[in-house]
Amino acid sequence: MGTHTDINQQYEFSGKIKTWSLIAIVIGVVGVLYGFLIDPSDIAVQRTFSNLLLMSYYFACVCIAAVFFLSYQYLAQAGWSASLLRLPQAMAKVLPIAAVILVVVIVAGLFTTHEVVVDGVKEHAPYLYAHWATHGLTDPASANYDPIIAGKSGLLNIYTFLGLLLLFLIAYTVSGLKLVKFSNDEDERGGMFNYNKSFKVAAIFLLIFGFTFPVFAFDTIMSLDAHWFSTMFGWYNLAAMHVSGLAIIVLFLIYLRKKGYMQWVSQDHLHNLGQLMFGFSIFWTYVWFGQFFLIWYANLPEETVYFYKRWEPEYKFWFWLNLVLNFLAPLLLLMSRDAKRLTARLKITAIILIIGHWLDYYIMIMPGTMHYHEGHTPHLWEQFGIQEVSIAVGFGGLLIYLTLSALSKFKSLVPKKHPFLDESLHHHI
Template sequence: MKTHNNFDERFEFAGNAKTLSLVGIVLGVIGIAFGFILGGDHIQRVYSNLLLMGYFFVCVCIAGIFFSAYNYVAQAGWSASLIRIPQAFAKVLPIASVILILIITAGLLHTHTVTEHGKTETVPYLYAHWAAHGITTPGSENFDAIIYGKKGFLNIPFFYAVLIVLLGIYSFLGIKMAKFSEAEDTEGGMANYDKIFKYACIFLTIFGFTFPIFAFGVIMSLEAHWFSTMFGWYNLAAMHVSGLAIITLVIIYLQKRGNFSWLNENHLHDMGKLIFGFSIFWTYVWFAQFFLTWYANMPEESVYFYKRWEPEYKWWFWLNIVINFVTPVLALMSRDAKRMRTRLTWVCIILIAGHWLDYYLMIMPGTVESNRGFGVEEIGIFAGFAGLFIFTVLTQIAKAPSLVPKKHPFLQESLHHHR
């Protein structure tokens, strides 16, 4: 594209990106098959990694809607010319949601036998702490008084209702905002912008109250005896940083392909500021949750961190805070650093790996009995979901009528953005 005024530009999804995304999907299938063929605790690792990546996939797509919504509500002009990228994330959320629900369903239906404290019982591969047979039935040999007290939330019908309703609402609102934005290109005027503003306000209101509930159900309930009222906000911070990093990588990739040439170092600077700021917020919530638990020293809370201080996880526990806090502080503190494409690219890649490790530490200690480090299951399933994400998001970007919202009321402000 010769000039930023060529608003009819389209993106063609082909070449190496498409090939690599398909290769990644194949590697994911191989990783899943490998675990099931070996059997034993490898199957548990497959389900845990599927849940990790399914949740990560959903969270990044939700982050795209979140980014779009707060920029519209704030009436931010700088982001108008890049908004098609997070809108593509929104369009992929229904696919990611179905995949997550299928993973959870398979993990609940597929059972195995475990022996604990001399007692053998049959439990599902996912959510065994509260979904095992008889666990909330008084008089049952599997009865658990703590889970019984939480059965109003921890029961399969309510669990599915929350999952389906929340993901359905997020998907509906995200897609409606993207559709109104595309309609704005052909219809002009302020009507569609006003609709997006209204839907963005509705989304942020619902999202702010319900995302912690979503995180409680999908992740925190894996260790159902433990609870933290900060866990939802901790997940929201991780979700947002991951989403911002991936949006930034997509921008840089598309610019290397010759698209989005109207975006300049000032737009990247603002993305870098958001990544830096919310990495600090993630660190604040991480430390607050850890410090308050350590200070209170209550067994029902400290058991969560005790597991993560076992020898096989302790190294990763501390590496998590180093990657996700120290990296942006050292690499993105200065103004100039946020404007360097190569540096920003590497920081985004490191933070994506760092927050994968963050989710890994949320899930694995509560589901996998013995940790043998990263193996075929972790690498293969990560590659599979990365390939699926690239394929679905770039496909949606290629389908967009134009890569810029041509009649966005703040478009000129974005095109002439300067810091």
């Protein structure tokens, strides 16, 4: 495999990690089939769609986070990260698949309907986005007419909704693939030509991303509770997306180093990644608290309805556990300088954050899609059952399989002619 100075090192995707990732994918497929076919009850199908949305959104977000990471590294002209860019580049190469899966799940959830009873009247509503996509909500002549949804119909209609979703995902995907292409071309040609093009693409991406990602989060997640709105919700999602992506990059790097690859990645590099995980976990908490406190203090019914749902008995414990996992854990585990230099500590923190932000997305999505019978508080196994576990495992396996497959396609595990590579190979703080 070579030494830490062997920049021609290439990753070989084989062994247990490949086998286990394939097994995890099969588990995910079985979980989806169970929800749709083996237990075809309405609540099981609804849970399956909800979990597919949760994990496809999570999957797409961590791949977008990789493009985000690459872009701000280029725009900052950062030297420390040059030797580890192949990993987020591999995740960026997975984004087209993640984007397709997300679109397929959303389209299926929008156009697959089931019978619901509203005020004693039977209606057909989609499994996803029923709050605004149910027939008749924007028609004044309909018994279902909702003036609030009608007022938002310029954005919350199927054509605009899907058009924006596709537009955003294409923009993020093209940007990520361009950054990968220019890096590969840089290895072939050398010089500053491709680096300068990467710098320009990164600047354009960050400009587009800053304006569009909040809208992407509004459409995909916030519109599940279409009466509610928060101008902080997009930044809250951005923080969650970034922390999750960083945690996954850290776990991949620790795994690769353990297997003898990328030995040039030192504790100093991991320290920097630990700082980013810690800092953006605090930022996530800042936005979480700002959104929660302002809505609690104002006590306006159209705003408090969001948190009222999440304080019902079936969600209240998970609501507060979310804060423990995503704020207290990184705060206590990574606050000191030395803690960020301990591989085992970083690994544990990254795992906690990945689970924590899965729970974060769970709390964002499930109260807006799952509707239990009035007066019925679901048991733990009704909230976290076969679909939740198997679909999460399946998407985890898919991310590992596709990322490491993409990584193995690079001719070397380091951008050999990156202008700041020498700085990164000798990085010390």
